[in-house]
Amino acid sequence: AQSVTQPDIHITVSEGASLELRCNYSYGATPYLFWYVQSPGQGLQLLLKYFSGDTLVQGIKGFEAEFKRSQSSFNLRKPSVHWSDAAEYFCAVGTSYDKVIFGPGTSLSVIP
Amino acid sequence: NAGVTQTPKFRVLKTGQSMTLLCAQDMNHEYMYWYRQDPGMGLRLIHYSVGEGTTAKGEVPDGYNVSRLKKQNFLLGLESAAPSQTSVYFCASSPQVAGVRYEQYFGPGTRLTVT
Numbered sequence: 647a648q649s650v651t652q653p654d655i656h657i658t659v660s661e662g663a664s665l666e667l668r669c670n671y672s673y674g675a676t677p678y679l680f681w682y683v684q685s686p687g688q689g690l691q692l693l694l695k696y697f698s699g700d701t702l703v704q705g706i707k708g709f710e711a712e713f714k715r716s717q718s719s720f721n722l723r724k725p726s727v728h729w730s731d732a733a734e735y736f737c738a739v740g741t742s743y744d745k746v747i748f749g750p751g752t753s754l755s756v757i758p
Numbered sequence: 759n760a761g762v763t764q765t766p767k768f769r770v771l772k773t774g775q776s777m778t779l780l781c782a783q784d785m786n787h788e789y790m791y792w793y794r795q796d797p798g799m800g801l802r803l804i805h806y807s808v809g810e811g812t813t814a815k816g817e818v819p820d821g822y823n824v825s826r827l828k829k830q831n832f833l834l835g836l837e838s839a840a841p842s843q844t845s846v847y848f849c850a851s852s853p854q855v856a857g858v859r860y861e862q863y864f865g866p867g868t869r870l871t872v873t
Contacts, residue, residue, distance in 0.1 A: 655798070678860045689762075689848055689864035690801075736800060740860025744789065744808055745816070748801040 648673045650739050650749035658755040659727050667722040667752050669737030678740030679720040681711055684751075685733045693735075696720065707731070732756045760784050762865035764849050770871045771839040779834040779868050781849030788854035790832040791816075791862065792824060794845040801848065807832055808854075839872045846870070 649672045659665055671677060678697055682690040694705025701713040711722045720737060737749040765780045781790065788809050793801040803816030805824040813824045821843060823835045832851075836843060846869050850862040 650800075680861065682864075687867075689866045690850075690862075691864070692861060695861055745803060745806070746791075746860050746862060748793075750798055750800040 648739065648741055648747055650737055650747050652735075652737055652749040652752045654752045655750070656753045656755070658757060660757045661729050662726050665722075665724045665727045665731070665754070667735050667737075667754070669720045669722065669749060670718050671720065671737070671739045671747075672718065673739055673741060679711075679713060680738040680740070680746070681705065681709070681720070681722045682736045682738060682748075683707075683733050684736065690736060693722070727754075727756055729756045729758060762849055762851055762863050764847075764865040764868050766868060767866065768869050770873065771836075772873055773840060775839050776835070776837050777839065777870075778836075779847055779849075779870075781832045781834070781851075781865060782830055783832075783849075783851040783863070784830065785851060785853075785863065786829070787851035787863070788829070789852045790826065791850045791852075792822070792832065792834045793848045793850065794818065794843075795848060795867075796845050804834065804847075839870075841872045844870060844872045 651670045680695045681693040684690045693709050696703050696713045734751045736751045739747045762783045791806040792804040802818045807813045807826040810829040825833045846867050848867050849865040852862045
């Protein structure tokens with residue numbers, strides 16, 4: 647069955663520190679992969695996406711993610727976290743049935 | 759450009775009452791979705807539509823109905839609300855283009871409480 651896992655429910659980092667949020671997926675074909683961010687009380691906003699080609703993709707707000715087919719992973723990274731990055735982050739996989747499967751989310755807290 | 763809008767933003771219902779949530783998009787997108795978001799469970803798809811006049815069931819459709827009479831609107835109905843339907847509801851839309859259609863644009867959400 648298709649699924650998306652985000653092993654870390656909650657992560658706390660200090661402002662200026664680097665960040666990596668993990669995402670693993672289970673899907674038989676080449677997936678369409680996404681990271682979304684949700685600020686408190688808001689809807690989801692697309693950070694970046696991977697469809698094909700270069701496995702390292704750049705997104706908005708200084709985020710990047712790397713697709714590793716061998717590990718079925720699509721981890722999100724940022725070299726230096728800002729206090730405004732505190733939010734909920736969702737990894738998602740687009741499937742061939744016109745649906746997107748979302749992971750459970752990782753909540754990020756940033757310590758000043 | 760408003761994008762995706764949802765009405766209302768907040769609502770409190772009593773068990774057994776009915777209501778309709780309205781989603782509207784001005785991007786001429788073919789695909790529209792209704793999700794519910796519960797703590798620790800991410801987003802779960804309730805119903806979706808791949809075009810005007812079409813609807814399909816998602817992961818958790820029970821207790822909900824939908825209609826897509828106009829391309830820009832997608833309505834979610836609760837016929838007899840239950841406390842288990844307390845949640846935050848998000849509408850999303852996406853274009854029809856293959857691949858790109860998986861990139862979704864979300865509304866701000868409706869927080870529903872059923873007492």
